[in-house]
Amino acid sequence: MRLESIEKDGVRYVLKSSIEVNPSYKENEELEALESEINALTEELERLKYDRDQLKNEQALTAFIAERYNTLDDNTQYSLVRLCASKGLTPANVNEIDAIHQTIAPALKENRSFMSRLFGR
Numbered sequence: 001m002r003l004e005s006i007e008k009d010g011v012r013y014v015l016k017s018s019i020e021v022n023p024s025y026k027e028n029e030e031l032e033a034l035e036s037e038i039n040a041l042t043e044e045l046e047r048l049k050y051d052r053d054q055l056k057n058e059q060a061l062t063a064f065i066a067e068r069y070n071t072l073d074d075n076t077q078y079s080l081v082r083l084c085a086s087k088g089l090t091p092a093n094v095n096e097i098d099a100i101h102q103t104i105a106p107a108l109k110e111n112r113s114f115m116s117r118l119f120g121r
Contacts, residue, residue, distance in 0.1 A: 057090055058082075064091035069101060076105060 002014045023031065061081045069077065078099060089096050 058085045060091050061085055103111065
């Protein structure tokens with residue numbers, strides 16, 4: 001049993017805490033296993049939160065890019081979305097997205113044209 005005292009308004013109070021028990025070796029092992037499992041689940045939770053945020057951002061980017069650059073084909077739109085998402089851009093980063101679009105869209109069209117000539121499609 002542990003006793004503590006505090007003083008409040010000139011009166012000294014003695015507090016009696018619950019009995020302290022030291023866990024056994026087996027209980028310590030169980031506690032460590034549970035703590036390890038909690039840590040692993042916490043890491044998984046953080047990863048899932050990050051993945052969810054990434055997916056929400058990609059959905060927002062997809063809608064934004066589809067509306068803003070509606071002349072792009074699906075593959076080019078997807079490439080632009082993935083590139084913007086990998087750079088951490090959101091639909092609020094209009095200037096950066098425009099710059100990326102101006103850089104990669106001609107290259108993607110040229111590559112697609114080359115591939116269609118190469119394979120006769």
